Amino acid sequence: MSSEPVLDVQKLKTYFYLDQNLVAKAVDDVSFSVYPGETVAIVGESGSGKSITALSIMQLINKPGRIVEGSIRVREKNLLDLKEKQMTTIRGNHIGMIFQEPMTALNPVFTIGNQLTEMIRKHKKVSKEIARNKATELLRVVGIPRPDAIMKEYPHQLSGGMRQRVMIAMAISCEPELIIADEPTTALDVTIQAQILDLLKDMQKRYNLAVLLITHDLGVVYEYTDRVIVMYGGQIVEQAPTKKLLSLTKHPYTNGLLSSLPNMEEDVERLGTIKGTVPAAYNFPAGCRFSTRCPAVMEKCRQINPPLLQLDADHFVRCHLYEDGGDE
Amino acid sequence: MYQYIIRRFLIFIPMLIALSIIVFGLAKAAPGDPFSGKILDPEVGMEVYEKQRAELGLDKPVPVQYVRWASKIAQGSFGESITYKGRSVESLIKERFLNTVYLGLFALFITLIVALPIGIYSARRPYSLIDYGTTTFGFFGLAVPNFFFGLVVIYLFSIKLGWFPAQGTISSTKLTGIAEFKDRIHHLVLPGLTLGLASTASYMRYMRSEVMDVLGSDFIRTAKAKGMSANNVLYKHTLRNAMIPIITLLGMELGPLLGGAIITEQVFNFPGIGTLFIGSVINRDYPVVMAITLLLGVAILVGNLLADIFYSVVDPRIRYD
Numbered sequence: 238m239s240s241e242p243v244l245d246v247q248k249l250k251t252y253f254y255l256d257q258n259l260v261a262k263a264v265d266d267v268s269f270s271v272y273p274g275e276t277v278a279i280v281g282e283s284g285s286g287k288s289i290t291a292l293s294i295m296q297l298i299n300k301p302g303r304i305v306e307g308s309i310r311v312r313e314k315n316l317l318d319l320k321e322k323q324m325t326t327i328r329g330n331h332i333g334m335i336f337q338e339p340m341t342a343l344n345p346v347f348t349i350g351n352q353l354t355e356m357i358r359k360h361k362k363v364s365k366e367i368a369r370n371k372a373t374e375l376l377r378v379v380g381i382p383r384p385d386a387i388m389k390e391y392p393h394q395l396s397g398g399m400r401q402r403v404m405i406a407m408a409i410s411c412e413p414e415l416i417i418a419d420e421p422t423t424a425l426d427v428t429i430q431a432q433i434l435d436l437l438k439d440m441q442k443r444y445n446l447a448v449l450l451i452t453h454d455l456g457v458v459y460e461y462t463d464r465v466i467v468m469y470g471g472q473i474v475e476q477a478p479t480k481k482l483l484s485l486t487k488h489p490y491t492n493g494l495l496s497s498l499p500n501m502e503e504d505v506e507r508l509g510t511i512k513g514t515v516p517a518a519y520n521f522p523a524g525c526r527f528s529t530r531c532p533a534v535m536e537k538c539r540q541i542n543p544p545l546l547q548l549d550a551d552h553f554v555r556c557h558l559y560e561d562g563g564d565e
Numbered sequence: 566m567y568q569y570i571i572r573r574f575l576i577f578i579p580m581l582i583a584l585s586i587i588v589f590g591l592a593k594a595a596p597g598d599p600f601s602g603k604i605l606d607p608e609v610g611m612e613v614y615e616k617q618r619a620e621l622g623l624d625k626p627v628p629v630q631y632v633r634w635a636s637k638i639a640q641g642s643f644g645e646s647i648t649y650k651g652r653s654v655e656s657l658i659k660e661r662f663l664n665t666v667y668l669g670l671f672a673l674f675i676t677l678i679v680a681l682p683i684g685i686y687s688a689r690r691p692y693s694l695i696d697y698g699t700t701t702f703g704f705f706g707l708a709v710p711n712f713f714f715g716l717v718v719i720y721l722f723s724i725k726l727g728w729f730p731a732q733g734t735i736s737s738t739k740l741t742g743i744a745e746f747k748d749r750i751h752h753l754v755l756p757g758l759t760l761g762l763a764s765t766a767s768y769m770r771y772m773r774s775e776v777m778d779v780l781g782s783d784f785i786r787t788a789k790a791k792g793m794s795a796n797n798v799l800y801k802h803t804l805r806n807a808m809i810p811i812i813t814l815l816g817m818e819l820g821p822l823l824g825g826a827i828i829t830e831q832v833f834n835f836p837g838i839g840t841l842f843i844g845s846v847i848n849r850d851y852p853v854v855m856a857i858t859l860l861l862g863v864a865i866l867v868g869n870l871l872a873d874i875f876y877s878v879v880d881p882r883i884r885y886d
């Protein structure tokens with residue numbers, strides 16, 4: 238990990254201004270990096286700010302949301318300094334994105350071929366002919382049978398799994414350095430899920446991509462990722478290499494996530510068997526954001542939100558239990 | 566697709582028969598006949614009127630009259646007008662039909678070029694000053710009755726400013742070519758605006774909500790995430806989807822447009838189907854009234870069929886077979 242990161246996010250804050258004095262701090266002071274070729278997972282319960290983090294990187298936050306602070310560096314450039322027009326040369330070109338809902342993520346009135354080629358032509362400035370050939374080839378690469386025929390078909394003619402393959406073909410079409418996949422398999426049949434994740438893994442090896450994989454599924458984290466970022470209440474609460482995080486878990490929240498898994502084999506789609514519910518992003522408790530649900534809560538926790546502490550070279554945790562340099 | 570259209574046309578037949586029975590029944594149920602409204606000449610004996618009634622078949626039982634009327638229509642004849650002695654109903658309608666078609670097309674044209682851009686603009690900047698302004702105009706357009714708006718524009722643009730003629734379709738029958746076309750358009754402006762007002766207002770609102778809907782959809786986010794330009798996202802990905810319901814509505818507009826023309830033509834003394842209809846109602850010229858009512862019914866049926874056909878053309882998810 239000595240090389241330059243492909244993505245470096247620092248102190249990112251994305252807030253939603255719901256009305257005069259109601260601000261939802263969906264992402265609040267998030268910093269992390271992704272290095273070439275690695276797969277980083279973001280996990281956390283619903284509403285913890287995973288998707289908003291991803292959309293902030295792409296600068297696809299809609300009103301009333303706004304990136305308030307921070308920097309997002311890709312190739313030495315801070316994306317937050319770019320004009321919207323310059324940003325269109327980053328999206329799809331340097332960062333590809335795959336969404337959760339393959340059923341609605343493709344435009345229903347244009348053919349698959351049209352939607353693939355327009356993107357290739359935008360970024361590669363090639364002729365229609367070359368773009369079509371490349372698109373057909375990509376469909377073949379992502380394992381779509383009869384790619385020539387599928388080019389002329391509309392999204393509704395394909396199954397969910399096939400559509401997600403098309404989305405992956407799109408995401409890799411302009412050879413980006415990074416792919417952000419926001420719960421790419423949550424909406425798919427269990428049998429298809431593994432196929433899609435395996436495909437993603439293949440593509441990653443083949444094109445040496447970095448992948449930021451947002452997921453609810455700790456089984457997926459275990460099997461497919463190198464590093465994990467655990468989010469809660471718009472903040473990172475723990476970050477470590479996957480094996481380390483799963484074996485030397487520090488944060489009470491991460492512990493809760495893990496113990497809510499009866500065993501890795503079972504179908505665990507949604508986390509959230511930790512007692513209580515995630516506080517709303519416009520109504521976080523004072524102090525530690527997990528203090529309303531934490532089994533180890535202390536007096537201090539209700540007053541001061543702990544900073545993200547570095548335990549060793551690659552393990553970070555946000556919890557008062559680990560203050561003063563060690564576990565007491 | 567063709568089979569579907571043929572099937573739809575076959576369904577028209579029973580619908581038209583039902584419609585014709587209703588139209589005929591209503592016409593018969595209305596009190597009086599072409600003679601009862603007139604001040605009868607006391608010199609002429611009652612038996613003369615009775616004879617004329619018999620000539621028109623008005624003394625026969627109603628079902629018999631209906632069958633006579635309907636079988637003539639099936640042969641393409643709507644009978645003779647009562648007011649315009651010796652003129653067939655078809656020739657009267659034919660003479661004015663094109664005028665009404667031009668008026669309708671012109672109103673539709675105004676609706677589209679005004680409503681769609683405004684709707685798109687409002688959708689992109691919701692709750693902006695212009696959005697509020699056009700929303701207000703929208704409510705105004707829907708609330709103000711046609712005839713009142715017509716009188717206002719006549720007063721302003723014809724009487725006060727003298728920009729546009731207040732009635733008729735052409736200033737001189739000697740005009741030809743481009744000059745004739747320009748003159749006809751000049752005559753169409755005020756009635757066209759009036760007829761198009763309500764639909765402009767409602768299409769503006771439709772377009773606004775459709776574009777806003779589509780802008781919030783997943784595939785628009787995908788298009789942006791692909792790096793497509795703002796123009797591509799709006800004009801290709803958004804509009805193509807937002808137009809689907811609009812195009813469908815356009816087909817349905819045929820009936821209301823003809824119906825609205827009835828009032829508008831009256832205000833502008835415009836020689837179309839509408840003025841003919843009102844005149845015939847006043848004169849109890851039932852053959853004409855019934856023919857025009859049937860025509861309106863056909864327009865609505867054809868409009869709905871067109872809407873369905875358009876729908877399948879613009880939306881690849883819709884297939885009829």
Ligand SMILES: Nc1ncnc2c1ncn2[C@@H]1O[C@H](COP(=O)(O)OP(=O)(O)OP(=O)(O)O)[C@@H](O)[C@H]1O
Pocket residue numbers: 253255261262263264281282283284285286287288289290300301302517518519
């Ligand atoms: N359009 C919006 N308007 C207001 N608040 C929003 C909006 N979108 C997101 N938020 C806030 O941001 C928080 C984080 O949302 P986000 O979509 O990032 O959650 P997530 O971690 O992706 O959850 P999920 O697992 O359900 O996808 C939400 O709890 C919500 O309060």
Ligand code: SF4
Pocket residue numbers: 488489490525526527528529531532533534535538543555556557558
């Ligand atoms: S800081 Fe306190 S409340 Fe927060 S996770 Fe640690 S122990 Fe629990």
Ligand SMILES: [Mg+2]
Pocket residue numbers: 287288289419
């Ligand atoms: Mg999400």
